[in-house]
Amino acid sequence: MALKELQHLYWRAGFGIHPETMHALPKRRNDVVEQLFADSKSSTPLQLDLSFMEGVTIKKIKDNPEFAKDIRDKSRKKLRDLNYAWIHQLAQPKELLREKMTLFWANHFVCKSNNVVFAQQFNNTLRVHALGDFKAFVKAISKEAAMLKYLNGNQNRKAKPNENFARELMELFTLGEGHYSETAIKESARAFTGYNHDFEGNFNFKNKQHDEGLKTFFGKTGNFSGDDIVDIILENKQCAVFISDKIYRYFVNPKPNKKHIQAMAEVFFKDYNIENLMRFVFLSDWFYDESNIGSKIKSPIEYLVGLTNTVPVTFEKERDLIKIQKLLGQTLLDPPNVAGWKGDKAWIDANTIMVRLKLPSVILNNAVIASGEHDEFKKKFMKKHKGKLPFKTQPNWTAFLENFEAVETKDLQDYMLQGTINKGTSDYLKTLRKVSKQAYCVQLMSLPEYQMC
Amino acid sequence: MDRRKFLKNSALASSLFFVPNFVKAFESVASERLGYKRLVIVQLAGGNDGLNTIIPHNNDLYYNARPKLAITKDIIKLNDDLGFHPSLSPLRALFDNGELSIINNVGYPNPVRSHFRSMDIWQTASGSDEYLQSGWLGRYLDQHGKQPYNAIEIDEQLSLAMKGEHFNGIATNDFRVLYNSAKDPYFKNVLSHYNDAHLSEHNLGYLYQTMIEAKSSANYIFEHTDVKTSQETYPQNAFAKQLKNVAQFINSDLDTKVFYASLGGFDTHANQNNKQTKLLSQYAGSVAAFVNDLKRNDTFKDTLILTFSEFGRRVKQNAANGTDHGAANNVFVIGKGLKQAGFYNDLASLNDLDTNGDLKYNVDFRSVYATILSKWMDVSVEEIIPSQQKQLNFI
Numbered sequence: 001m002a003l004k005e006l007q008h009l010y011w012r013a014g015f016g017i018h019p020e021t022m023h024a025l026p027k028r029r030n031d032v033v034e035q036l037f038a039d040s041k042s043s044t045p046l047q048l049d050l051s052f053m054e055g056v057t058i059k060k061i062k063d064n065p066e067f068a069k070d071i072r073d074k075s076r077k078k079l080r081d082l083n084y085a086w087i088h089q090l091a092q093p094k095e096l097l098r099e100k101m102t103l104f105w106a107n108h109f110v111c112k113s114n115n116v117v118f119a120q121q122f123n124n125t126l127r128v129h130a131l132g133d134f135k136a137f138v139k140a141i142s143k144e145a146a147m148l149k150y151l152n153g154n155q156n157r158k159a160k161p162n163e164n165f166a167r168e169l170m171e172l173f174t175l176g177e178g179h180y181s182e183t184a185i186k187e188s189a190r191a192f193t194g195y196n197h198d199f200e201g202n203f204n205f206k207n208k209q210h211d212e213g214l215k216t217f218f219g220k221t222g223n224f225s226g227d228d229i230v231d232i233i234l235e236n237k238q239c240a241v242f243i244s245d246k247i248y249r250y251f252v253n254p255k256p257n258k259k260h261i262q263a264m265a266e267v268f269f270k271d272y273n274i275e276n277l278m279r280f281v282f283l284s285d286w287f288y289d290e291s292n293i294g295s296k297i298k299s300p301i302e303y304l305v306g307l308t309n310t311v312p313v314t315f316e317k318e319r320d321l322i323k324i325q326k327l328l329g330q331t332l333l334d335p336p337n338v339a340g341w342k343g344d345k346a347w348i349d350a351n352t353i354m355v356r357l358k359l360p361s362v363i364l365n366n367a368v369i370a371s372g373e374h375d376e377f378k379k380k381f382m383k384k385h386k387g388k389l390p391f392k393t394q395p396n397w398t399a400f401l402e403n404f405e406a407v408e409t410k411d412l413q414d415y416m417l418q419g420t421i422n423k424g425t426s427d428y429l430k431t432l433r434k435v436s437k438q439a440y441c442v443q444l445m446s447l448p449e450y451q452m453c
Numbered sequence: 454m455d456r457r458k459f460l461k462n463s464a465l466a467s468s469l470f471f472v473p474n475f476v477k478a479f480e481s482v483a484s485e486r487l488g489y490k491r492l493v494i495v496q497l498a499g500g501n502d503g504l505n506t507i508i509p510h511n512n513d514l515y516y517n518a519r520p521k522l523a524i525t526k527d528i529i530k531l532n533d534d535l536g537f538h539p540s541l542s543p544l545r546a547l548f549d550n551g552e553l554s555i556i557n558n559v560g561y562p563n564p565v566r567s568h569f570r571s572m573d574i575w576q577t578a579s580g581s582d583e584y585l586q587s588g589w590l591g592r593y594l595d596q597h598g599k600q601p602y603n604a605i606e607i608d609e610q611l612s613l614a615m616k617g618e619h620f621n622g623i624a625t626n627d628f629r630v631l632y633n634s635a636k637d638p639y640f641k642n643v644l645s646h647y648n649d650a651h652l653s654e655h656n657l658g659y660l661y662q663t664m665i666e667a668k669s670s671a672n673y674i675f676e677h678t679d680v681k682t683s684q685e686t687y688p689q690n691a692f693a694k695q696l697k698n699v700a701q702f703i704n705s706d707l708d709t710k711v712f713y714a715s716l717g718g719f720d721t722h723a724n725q726n727n728k729q730t731k732l733l734s735q736y737a738g739s740v741a742a743f744v745n746d747l748k749r750n751d752t753f754k755d756t757l758i759l760t761f762s763e764f765g766r767r768v769k770q771n772a773a774n775g776t777d778h779g780a781a782n783n784v785f786v787i788g789k790g791l792k793q794a795g796f797y798n799d800l801a802s803l804n805d806l807d808t809n810g811d812l813k814y815n816v817d818f819r820s821v822y823a824t825i826l827s828k829w830m831d832v833s834v835e836e837i838i839p840s841q842q843k844q845l846n847f848i
Binding site: 065069112164167254294295296297326327329336337338339342344345346348349350351352353354357358369370371419420422423424425427428443446447448449451452 | 569570573582584586601609610611613616619621622623624625631634635637638639640642643646647648656657659660661663664666667670671723772773
């Protein structure tokens with residue numbers, strides 16, 4: 001595999017790759033791709049210490065407002081820990097592709113929970129199914145405590161159906177807008193009545209609240225359960241098209257290509273096996289087309305994890321990690337709404353672009369981007385903040401130098417930037433003195449080109 | 454219809470291409486500078502308790518529902534039924550001058566009681582069962598914005614309200630830091646070499662374009678803001694500082710149509726009274742100073758201030774001397790020459806609550822937006838507010 005192709009694959013299936021790792025990989029595309037899948041066979045769940053919840057019951061919470069508040073506060077703190085744990089797992093993954101897929105699915109089956117037990121369990125369910133059977137995946141999601149709460153499934157009762165989940169199931173999770181009727185929503189909502197969860201987050205089916213009557217859904221009539229509804233929805237090829245389109249825009253190119261998406265849908269519709277679909281994508285010649293390389297704007301998490309993949313960084317205050325996610329516009333476990341982050345161009349506005357361009361120098365090099373000129377900003381900034389930077393970090397340049405040892409400084413851009421560099425910028429880069437590999441690394445990271453993958 | 458509008462709307466608009474440049478330039482100066490209307494949005498985050506803000510001081514149902522929480526002392530009575538929370542005394546003059554209009558019972562069908570979701574609904578102007586990924590002010594920018602600084606939020610990051618489908622406003626907490634950060638010599642070098650041939654449609658072209666806009670917006674705000682224009686004394690708090698910033702921008706005549714400021718902490722589930730007293734006093738004191746500042750510079754007549762919160766709170770107090778999330782709430786509109794100052798409408802009945810025990814709405818918040826867009830900003834509501842809304846009469 002050519003250097004460019006290999007980097008492209010690893011940016012899409014992961015968060016970039018450094019030269020040191022690259023040399024250890026097999027030469028043939030087929031083998032590289034198969035290794036990605038083999039490495040992601042297992043699944044490593046996030047497992048925080050949640051012992052503060054031991055012995056806590058609904059009754060104790062209801063009876064004692066002070067105790068309830070204490071538990072809520074602890075849960076909130078643990079949610080931040082869960083955010084850090086997830087970021088660390090993305091930065092140091094055992095199963096690279098599975099983690100990337102988990103991140104993708106988290107913005108597909110979008111859910112938010114203030115209950116850390118539910119949030120962690122939901123996150124691990126995404127991870128377990130990330131490369132598996134999509135049908136089983138949807139069914140599992142429909143039974144997750146976090147989702148039941150988030151889309152009011154736990155209020156969906158025979159006497160008073162709540163349609164929220166049924167609507168999003170079709171609009172956002174499986175078919176897309178315009179491929180179902182309001183009647184279909186009403187009928188399918190009846191099939192999900194009685195779905196509930198217990199205090200620990202286990203699925204709990206309440207027979208008495210389930211509507212046992214006949215439902216007519218997409219031309220079929222029967223006493224359907226929620227699982228039946230999922231089966232019927234997936235019989236519609238539109239579901240395979242909808243998911244393929246979303247995967248294409250995330251993993252291949254934000255500009256959809258109908259022909260390629262159709263080909264993906266053919267593969268996916270056969271058995272709804274996610275791994276087979278992804279294998280088809282990564283082995284297709286068109287995946288490696290010039291027009292797809294560097295065509296995507298990194299999400300804030302791809303940007304951040306990719307950056308620490310190149311230069312490992314430790315934040316003295318972990319809370320700064322949340323601050324940075326907020327500034328960049330994507331805080332894990334805290335999506336804007338059930339439609340998730342819009343992505344692509346929506347990541348970038350006048351504020352986020354400045355943060356992205358400035359952040360590498362701030363966390364890696366005391367806010368300095370070498371330019372051979374006097375830096376007024378730095379001077380004023382340091383004066384105003386009494387020499388303090390907004391984030392205290394420890395960059396591990398030793399690791400960087402080891403990983404990029406085989407690369408000459410003047411060639412660094414070929415390893416750090418994806419896609420074409422603007423002609424003017426490329427000319428400017430040639431004029432830089434490139435005194436140190438570190439300084440040039442920061443310069444490259446401070447370019448619009450670095451935002452692309 | 455005025456001449457400019459006529460030209461814009463008529464089929465003859467295309468002939469404008471043949472109008473000499475200086476005529477066009479004159480037109481844009483004329484329409485942009487004469488009666489340049491600005492909108493300031495103030496968001497009270499957390500769900501302000503409207504019933505203890507505008508108090509139904511003659512209503513037993515109110516006192517019965519809130520045995521420990523009802524305001525009983527120092528209510529500023531505005532009429533036989535309603536009065537201000539004592540903390541709102543700085544706004545009394547505005548009320549008496551006809552510069553404040555209070556719209557009661559503002560909300561939307563099937564209200565959502567989650568902070569995040571409800572704020573989302575208010576910011577995007579969606580219904581409770583639809584999810585929009587752009588804000589209503591952002592969509593205004595899509596239609597009428599030219600530069601990010603046409604809409605400024607006083608914060609570190611941009612709210613959804615200010616993000617359009619393809620155009621965004623800009624956020625800044627400190628415009629000097631923004632300016633200095635954009636001024637980095639390395640960025641200057643990169644941009645001076647940048648070659649935009651064939652890139653504008655491409656994602657990378659978009660990144661460069663946004664970088665250029667960010668830099669020019671930062672420059673524009675820095676160079677055009679005269680901090681000396683604002684001589685008014687403001688209270689000492691972060692919210693007042695935000696409004697002071699806005700006043701500096703307005704008084705310096707920045708080409709900015711929309712400003713966004715926010716005050717948080719209204720989620721008063723427990724021990725509400727102390728907390729709300731403090732917050733309302735910050736709000737009222739800062740707004741009063743802000744209005745005085747604008748008046749002194751003769752810019753108040755062209756400024757409209759809209760204050761909202763994502764929901765009101767439950768009529769009945771809870772066991773912790775607080776209130777839980779509710780539904781309909783009041784909205785404040787402050788400006789010169791209001792058509793209907795004082796109370797726009799009566800408070801909804803405390804006898805006819807919804808199944809949760811919350812106030813029922815009878816004014817859709819999107820009709821407030823629609824009215825402001827068409828009667829104040831003088832633009833078409835279509836494309837900005839997705840649902841059909843009736844026009845109100847407060848301006």
